Structure formats: C-alpha cells, structure tokens
Amino acid sequence: MKNHQEKIIEKSILIVAFSTVFILFLITLFIFKEGLPFILNNGLTRLFFSTNWSPSDGSYGIIPMLIGSLSITFGALILGVPLGVACAIYLAEFSSKTLRNILKPMIELLAGIPSVVYGFIGMIFLAPVIRSYFGGPGLSILTASIVLGIMILPTIISISLDALLMLPRSYKEGSMALGATQWQTVTGVLLPAARSGILAGVILGMGRAIGETMAVIMVTGNSVKVPSSFIDSTRTLTANIALEMGYAIGEHRQALFATAIILFVFIIILNILAMKIIKKRRI
Amino acid sequence: MNPKLSQIIAKICLGLAMLFTISILIFIIIYILFHGLPILTYQFLSSPIQEMGKKGGIFPSIVSTLYLVITSVVVATPLGVGTAVYITEYTKKNKITDIIQFGSDCLAGIPSIIYGLFGFTFFVIFLGMGWSILSGSLTLAIMMLPTIIRTSEQAIRSVPQSYRDVTYSLGGSKWQGIKNIVIPKALPGILTGVILSMGRALSETAALIFTAGMSIRTPTSIFSSGRSMAVHFYTLAREGLSLPMAYGTASVLIISILFINFISYILMNQYLKKYS
Amino acid sequence: MKKKIAVLHLNVFIKDKIILKDINLDVYENEILSIIGPANSGKSSFLRVINRMLDINSDFRVEGNVFIDGEDIYKTNVNICDLRKRIGIIFALPVPLPLSIYDNLIYGPLLHKKISVERLNGLVEKCLKSASLWEEVKDRLHLSALQLSGGQQQRLCLARSLMVEPEIILFDEPCSGLDPVSTSKVERTMFELKKRYTLILVTNNTKQAARVSDRTAFLLSGKLIEVDQTKQIFTSPKSKLTNDYITGRFG
Numbered sequence: 014m015k016n017h018q019e020k021i022i023e024k025s026i027l028i029v030a031f032s033t034v035f036i037l038f039l040i041t042l043f044i045f046k047e048g049l050p051f052i053l054n055n056g057l058t059r060l061f062f063s064t065n066w067s068p069s070d071g072s073y074g075i076i077p078m079l080i081g082s083l084s085i086t087f088g089a090l091i092l093g094v095p096l097g098v099a100c101a102i103y104l105a106e107f108s109s110k111t112l113r114n115i116l117k118p119m120i121e122l123l124a125g126i127p128s129v130v131y132g133f134i135g136m137i138f139l140a141p142v143i144r145s146y147f148g149g150p151g152l153s154i155l156t157a158s159i160v161l162g163i164m165i166l167p168t169i170i171s172i173s174l175d176a177l178l179m180l181p182r183s184y185k186e187g188s189m190a191l192g193a194t195q196w197q198t199v200t201g202v203l204l205p206a207a208r209s210g211i212l213a214g215v216i217l218g219m220g221r222a223i224g225e226t227m228a229v230i231m232v233t234g235n236s237v238k239v240p241s242s243f244i245d246s247t248r249t250l251t252a253n254i255a256l257e258m259g260y261a262i263g264e265h266r267q268a269l270f271a272t273a274i275i276l277f278v279f280i281i282i283l284n285i286l287a288m289k290i291i292k293k294r295r296i
Numbered sequence: 297m298n299p300k301l302s303q304i305i306a307k308i309c310l311g312l313a314m315l316f317t318i319s320i321l322i323f324i325i326i327y328i329l330f331h332g333l334p335i336l337t338y339q340f341l342s343s344p345i346q347e348m349g350k351k352g353g354i355f356p357s358i359v360s361t362l363y364l365v366i367t368s369v370v371v372a373t374p375l376g377v378g379t380a381v382y383i384t385e386y387t388k389k390n391k392i393t394d395i396i397q398f399g400s401d402c403l404a405g406i407p408s409i410i411y412g413l414f415g416f417t418f419f420v421i422f423l424g425m426g427w428s429i430l431s432g433s434l435t436l437a438i439m440m441l442p443t444i445i446r447t448s449e450q451a452i453r454s455v456p457q458s459y460r461d462v463t464y465s466l467g468g469s470k471w472q473g474i475k476n477i478v479i480p481k482a483l484p485g486i487l488t489g490v491i492l493s494m495g496r497a498l499s500e501t502a503a504l505i506f507t508a509g510m511s512i513r514t515p516t517s518i519f520s521s522g523r524s525m526a527v528h529f530y531t532l533a534r535e536g537l538s539l540p541m542a543y544g545t546a547s548v549l550i551i552s553i554l555f556i557n558f559i560s561y562i563l564m565n566q567y568l569k570k571y572s
Numbered sequence: 573m574k575k576k577i578a579v580l581h582l583n584v585f586i587k588d589k590i591i592l593k594d595i596n597l598d599v600y601e602n603e604i605l606s607i608i609g610p611a612n613s614g615k616s617s618f619l620r621v622i623n624r625m626l627d628i629n630s631d632f633r634v635e636g637n638v639f640i641d642g643e644d645i646y647k648t649n650v651n652i653c654d655l656r657k658r659i660g661i662i663f664a665l666p667v668p669l670p671l672s673i674y675d676n677l678i679y680g681p682l683l684h685k686k687i688s689v690e691r692l693n694g695l696v697e698k699c700l701k702s703a704s705l706w707e708e709v710k711d712r713l714h715l716s717a718l719q720l721s722g723g724q725q726q727r728l729c730l731a732r733s734l735m736v737e738p739e740i741i742l743f744d745e746p747c748s749g750l751d752p753v754s755t756s757k758v759e760r761t762m763f764e765l766k767k768r769y770t771l772i773l774v775t776n777n778t779k780q781a782a783r784v785s786d787r788t789a790f791l792l793s794g795k796l797i798e799v800d801q802t803k804q805i806f807t808s809p810k811s812k813l814t815n816d817y818i819t820g821r822f823g
Contacts, residue, residue, distance in 0.1 A: 016651065022471045023386060029378030030386075033399035033445070036438050040406070040414045047417055107310055116314065118561045123321045124434045125492075125553045127499030130546055134324055136533070163320055168315075169443035194299045196306040206561070217405065224407020228500040231534055251409045255502055258413070273413050277406070284405040460668040464625060464737050466680035467657025476679070477669060
C-alpha cells in the first residue's frame with residue numbers, strides 16, 4: 014500500500030518538476046506561432062534592412078529600435094559594470110562581515126524596487142537634469158542608460174559577489190603572504206580568478222537591460238528614428254512592442270511578435286552563455 | 297605607484313562606489329515618500345478611482361493587487377516547491393536535473409514584456425480567459441517560479457541528510473521524511489523565496505497590462521479585469537494625469553516592497569541562526 | 573540459540589568499488605555481536621546492508637544473500653519500510669530531530685499507524701525506561717530534544733528506535749562522541765536490551781567490544797577475518813591479523 018502511494022507521489026512530483034520545461038516550451042510555441050509567419054513570408058530582410066518603421070505604410074524596419082536597444086544597453090553596461098564590480102569587491106574584501114550583512118539586503122531592496130518607479134524617477138528627476146546640462150529633449154539614450162545602469166546593479170553585484178566569495182581562501186592568503194596589499198591581491202589574483210563569474214553577471218545584467226520595458230518607455234522619449242547622439246531620444250524594441258501591441262492588428266501585430274521572437278532568441282542565447290560560463294567554473 | 301598608496305586610494309574609491317549605490321536606493325525611497333506620504337490618507341486608500349485617476353483614491357488597485365499577488369502565489373508555490381523537491385530529493389545531478397535547471401534559468405531571464413505577450417496569446421485569447429485577474433495571475437505565477445525554485449532548492453539542500461536517515465531508519469518512506477521533516481525544516485527558507493517573489497508580482501507592469509487589463513473598477517472575482525497598483529501608477533505617471541496621485545500610489549508600492557523585504561530578511565536571519 | 577540473521581557469500585560494491593568481500597556470518601537471537609576493525613574496513617556498510625539503508629544512495633550492488641528469520645531481504649518483493657521498522661539503528665552521532673523529546677519519540681510509531689494518545693504515552697514511558705532515560709527527562713518531555721546532553725541525546729535516539737518495536741538493533745559506533753560516564757550508561761542499557769532484542773555493535777573501541785559483546789567479528793578491508801566468542805578473540809585469536817589489531821599493533 015505504502016509503496017504504491019509512494020510511487021504515485023514520485024510520479025506527480027516528476028510531472029510538477031517538468032512544468033518549467035513545459036512552460037518554456039509553451040512560451041516558445043506561442044510566441045513563434047504568432048510571429049513566425051511574418052518572418053517566413055518576408056524573410057528577415059524586411060525587418061533588418063530598413064530604417065523605416067511605419068506600420069500604416071507597411072514598413073517594418075526595426076533598425077532604429079535595434080540601435081536604440083543596443084546603445085542604451087551598452088550605455089547601461091558602461092555605468093553598471095564598473096560600479097557593480099566595485100561594489101562587489103568592496104563587499105567581498107573591504108567590508109566587515111557586519112557591514113556586509115547590512116549592505117546585502119539593501120542591494121536586494123534595490124532589486125525589489127519596481128521598474129516603473131525607476132522609470133518615474135528617471136523621467137521626473139533625471140531627465141530635467143540631463144536637459145539642462147547636456148541639452149536635447151532630456152528623455153534620451155543617456156537618461157535611459159543611467160536608469161538601466163542602476164537597475165542592473167543588483168544582478169551584477171550579487172553574481173560577482175558570489176564569484177568572489179566562492180574563491181578558495183588560500184588564493185588570498187597566498188598572495189598576502191608574499192607581502193601584497195589587499196588591492197594588489199584583488200587585481201592580481203582575485204579578479205582574474207573570478208573573472209568568469211563576473212562575466213556571467215555582466216551577461217545576465219545585459220539580458221536584463223535589453224529586456225527592460227516600462228522604465229525605458231518612461232525615459233527614452235520613444236521617437237522612432239535613428240538617434241543622432243546620446244542626448245537624442247529613441248525607442249527600444251521592447252518599448253515598441255509594449256506601445257503598439259494594444260492597437261496592432263494583422264501584419265503589424267505579426268511584425269511585433271516577430272520582434273519578440275528576435276528578443277526572445279537573443280536573451281535565451283545570453284542566458285545559455287551565462288549558464289555555460291557559471292557551470293564551467295563550478296567544475 | 298606605491299602599493300600602500302594605491303591600496304588607500306582603491307579602498308576609498310570602492311567605498312565611494314558602495315556609498316553611491318546605497319545613496320541611490322535611499323534617494324529613491326525618500327524622494328517618493330517625501331512627495332507621496334502627504335497624499336496617503338484613509339480617503340486615498342479607500343476611495344474608488346475617479347476621472348481615470350485624477351481624483352478619488354486607489355482602492356480598486358489595492359484590491360486587484362491583492363487578488364493578483366495571492367492567486368499567483370497560490371499557483372506558483374506548489375509548482376516551485378514541488379520542482380525543488382524533485383531536484384533535491386528524487387534525483388541526483390544528471391541530465392534530467394540539468395534540463396529542469398535550464399528551464400528554470402531561462403524562465404528567470406525572459407523579459408516581462410515577452411511574458412505579457414505570451415500571457416496575452418495563451419491565457420487571454422487561446423484559453424479564452426480574457427483580460428482577467430486569472431490570466432494576470434497565471435502569467436505572474438510563471439514569472440515567480442524561478443525564484444521559488446531556487447530559494448526552495450537551497451533551503452531543502454541545507455536540511456542535514458541525517459534527518460532524512462532517521463525517518464528511513466524508523467521504517468518511514470521517502471515522502472514521509474520529506475513531508476514531516478525536510479519541508480517543515482526548510483519552510484523559513486522556502487517562505488523567504490515566496491515572499492520575495494510576491495515582491496516581483498507587486499512590481500510587475502509590462503506583463504500585466506496585456507493580461508489583467510486596465511479596468512479601474514474593483515474586481516469582484518478572479519475573472520474580472522483589474523489594474524494593479526504598479527499598472528495604475530504607470531498610467532498616472534506616463535499620461536501625466538495627476539502627479540500627486542502618482543506619488544501617492546508609488547508610496548504605497550514602495551512601502552509594500554520595504555515591508556516584504558523586511559519580512560523576508562527577518563525570516564532568513566532566523567533561519568540562518570538556526571542552522572549555523 | 574536461534575539464528576536471527578544469516579549472511580551468505582555477501583559481496584557489496586559501491587560505485588563499482590568492492591566494499592565487502594564474501595562475508596559469511598550468522599547472528600543469533602538475544603546476543604550482542606561486536607564488529608571491530610580499522611576505519612574503512614566496511615563495518616558501517618555492513619550495518620547498512622542489513623537494514624537496507626544502503627539503498628538510499630543508488631550506486632551500489634549487493635551479491636549473495638542476507639536472511640532475516642529465514643527470509644531473504646534482498647528479494648524483489650520485500651517491503652523495505654517494514655524491514656527497516658524491524659531493525660533499529662543508532663548512528664555514531666546522536667541525531668535528535670529538532671522537535672521536543674516527546675515528539676521525537678512518537679515520530680516513529682505515527683509513521684506507521686494512528687495510535688491513541690494513551691497508548692503512545694505508555695509506549696513513551698516504556699521505551700524511555702528501557703533506554704534508562706526516563707528518570708532524567710520525565711518532567712520535561714516537551715522541551716526541545718536539542719537541549720539534552722550528548723549522552724542523553726544518544727539514549728533518546730535509542731528510545732526512539734525502540735518506539736517502533738524492532739527485533740534487531742544496530743549500533744554504529746554509538747559512543748564515539750560520548751564521555752566515559754555516558755558511554756557506560758549506554759553500555760549498561762545494551763545489556764538490558766539484549767534480553768529482548770538482537771544487537772549488533774560496530775565499534776572502533778576494542779575495549780568496548782570486549783566489555784559488552786558475546787561474540788566478536790573482526791573485519792579488515794572488507795573481509796571477515798575471524799568471528800568467535802569474544803573471550804576467545806581477545807585471549808587467543810586464530811588469526812595473527814586479529815591479534816595485531818587487538819593488541820594495537822596497527823589500525
């Protein structure tokens with residue numbers, strides 16, 4: 014009796030465990046189902062070889078949005094990576110345990126703040142500052158980069174910190190025993206040893222930046238054109254989907270889903286890359 | 297450069313980076329609360345949304361948010377904990393766990409706008425649930441899964457193997473050990489994950505616009521449409537309907553997030569204390 | 573004396589590494605059999621073969637037969653849970669569950685069936701008395717088991733094993749973490765228990781084996797070197813290896 018019951022429980026838990034995989038499959042299926050017809054009918058050329066997005070004329074060039082997404086992600090990394098890694102080093106090597114126990118939950122809190130709140134602060138506080146110092150409309154690539162750079166900090170900090178804390182103590186002791194200062198140990202031994210973990214954090218942060226939607230809608234200005242400078246307004250791929258999905262029909266809707274496929278595939282690749290890097294380090 | 301000098305400079309720079317990061321956090325919280333707290337009255341919390349949010353309060357949004365958070369947690373927790381139990385107790389590290397882990401990691405990385413599109417085509421249209429709390433909650437539940445799986449897995453792994461052996465040695469089955477000892481002992485850790493993922497549900501916007509809809513009425517069941525506080529705040533802020541109302545809503549959001557993080561921090565600390 | 577356990581040509585492999593080689597050994601009812609031998613000689617694995625705890629990590633293989641009351645426990649239709657219920661085990665380090673003393677004790681019986689509170693209470697008292705712990709804890713049954721001393725915890729674990737009414741009790745170096753006073757208490761308890769149960773004691777401490785057991789077996793690198801009356805083993809062992817070990821010349 015007991016054995017029988019045990020088997021049933023094991024089977025049900027196995028089914029539950031595969032729910033994540035099943036859901037991932039469903040997501041892929043439904044996004045592709047909606048967007049793939051557009052790609053199959055037009056090839057990728059119609060999306061990629063045009064700088065003109067105007068659904069009313071049947072032009073679906075995503076180049077302006079692609080440039081918008083990439084430049085903002087790049088900008089976010091320029092701010093977020095050095096700052097995040099610096100914080101991780103500080104937490105791992107230069108702060109006392111008590112201080113770390115206070116600071117870590119604050120970093121988690123930073124991750125918990127809703128993206129709309131980040132977007133709102135960017136819009137209401139940061140954009141006017143940028144406008145008065147750099148000119149332009151204020152809602153710009155620069156503003157979005159700063160907001161996103163801050164938003165990806167928790168990801169970069171926590172993964173880099175884990176990478177640093179996982180290093181064997183002997184690395185540090187070996188270096189210090191040779192008379193190196195803490196900072197020499199960090200740059201000479203710890204950072205090189207933890208670099209793959211840090212890289213994984215950067216990649217995941219990048220995925221987060223590319224995927225972010227609501228915050229960038231609030232701070233980029235959303236104009237559909239190839240931006241001319243970093244204080245110019247722009248629109249990202251994600252923002253484009255969110256803004257137009259509400260009223261898009263027919264081919265327009267398919268084109269938006271096709272954009273989603275591109276985003277989806279790109280982010281899955283980034284994730285696989287990050288996972289590979291993390292796993293290799295564990296072995 | 298002199299190593300001693302570079303050490304001092306580096307220490308100062310790193311400390312400043314940390315200080316800067318923390319100041320951003322504190323700045324955001326204070327900025328929102330400073331502008332929003334004066335708006336927070338009983339009236340604001342208990343009145344319906346009037347004139348698209350220019351007047352009245354946010355009562356319907358609070359109800360919608362509660363509906364969404366609770367329903368999604370109810371759906372996601374058994375799935376997430378079950379997955380964690382399978383990974384940790386029923387199989388060793390092998391291809392199967394790799395596949396499940398992969399699924400979970402991918403779900404964690406997918407941006408919320410894609411979840412929104414998926415929820416829209418799958419729950420709202422394909423399954424015919426329409427814009428409803430249910431569609432929104434199911435979408436949120438999927439988004440929560442990775443967090444719940446990861447934290448539950450850690451919590452379950454930290455329960456000593458000897459506790460499981462005791463159950464076996466007394467003639468108990470694997471499931472009895474899991475049910476009676478492993479899960480109760482891992483509960484604080486599991487709860488931490490569940491609570492943190494409630495935070496994610498609370499903050500979510502992009503996925504909900506396409507799944508739960510934007511109705512400003514108070515939902516009466518999980519089949520009604522409803523806008524969560526985050527969605528309402530987004531509409532207020534972006535469409536410039538009413539800045540004070542936006543600040544007020546944001547304050548409620550921020551206070552809820554602070555509360556959630558505080559609770560999970562307390563739980564986690566208790567948990568760590570018990571096991572170290 | 574009646575044979576309780578019969579082990580025939582037993583080979584055990586863990587991850588393709590041989591742990592026990594061709595063991596042939598009988599255990600009789602109401603005796604204490606000690607198994608001595610240096611670390612990694614396969615003593616603990618032997619215990620885990622008998623109560624099939626080895627099954628928990630799946631990378632193992634058992635060849636040969638283990639009979640308990642004439643029944644082969646590695647036959648496919650054996651109910652492992654029922655088997656383990658008949659065979660209690662005490663681990664090297666006491667493992668009180670993080671529950672109250674009382675809840676620790678009733679945990680075992682409730683795994684198998686619903687029992688009335690009165691019967692449970694009776695059983696608790698009886699088992700605590702058998703484990704000579706009753707006098708020390710009878711007024712604080714609802715305190716956490718983690719607050720007991722190491723020796724008390726070990727006797728609590730013993731009482732917990734008794735709660736499911738086993739026939740055989742396995743001791744896996746039960747006193748390795750205990751001070752001499754607690755050790756002697758556990759040993760005295762074992763003497764009492766042997767009237768009703770069959771006991772197998774794995775120990776690193778040859779003196780302990782000499783003190784408590786009726787017969788002693790000497791294991792070395794997975795092989796059973798010799799098994800005989802304890803007195804015989806410690807006065808004139810047949811094997812030179814046994815002699816070397818008990819006189820402390822190696823191990």
